[in-house]
Amino acid sequence: MRVKICGITSYEDAMSAIDAGADALGFVFYPPSPRHITPEAAAAIIRRLPPFVEKVGLFVNEEAPAINAAARTSGITLAQIHFDAPDALFDALECPYVRVIRAQSPEDVNAHADEYRLVDAYCDAYGGMGKRLNLEWFEGVDCSKIILAGGLSPDNVEECLPYGFYALDVSSGVEASKGKKDPQKVGLFIAKAKA
Helix, strand or coil, X not given: CEEEECCCCCHHHHHHHHHHCCCEEEEECCCCCCCECCXXXXXXXXXXXXXXXXXXXXXXXXXXXXHHHHHHHHCCCEEEECCCCCHHHHHHCCCCEEEEEEECCHHHHHCCCCCCEEEEECCCCCCCCCCCCCHHHHCCCCCCCEEEECCXXXXXXXXXXXXXXXXXXXXXXXXXXXXXXXXXXXXXHHHHHCC
């Protein structure tokens, strides 16, 4: 099971997650978020990281040129697109991307089933709200291309394992406070996800 630790705001939190076995780190380029980081600040962290760790930039309501510029500045390796964007935007991106499906019904989890996608619980705000999806929605679904997000924590991660998700994405569930990770929670979450 792959794990992404999202909402990274410091080098210390990044390395703590990597040392615990994280496969990917998420950087939130969305100013209203309490976990917001600028592309320049993310670059200062990313340039010091070891190789073979995916660096993911989270974008909300941005145009392709702004996403491309932020990707170049920060050094991210993947763009996570959290809004309903036209195909033209994805075609114009210069880096790999993953769509986010903000699921409101069981049918939504099958959207874009032919590609890897992140499935999160729908809420009016974007990302890190700790709202959980009903796991019953994934019964009988091929979850091998789904990155599950929303309301995950060390307390419930084991419930997700039987579904065969490609990866799990956690942010608020492993925090000491908004924007600051708790190394013990991070370590416990990753250990349980990879058990």
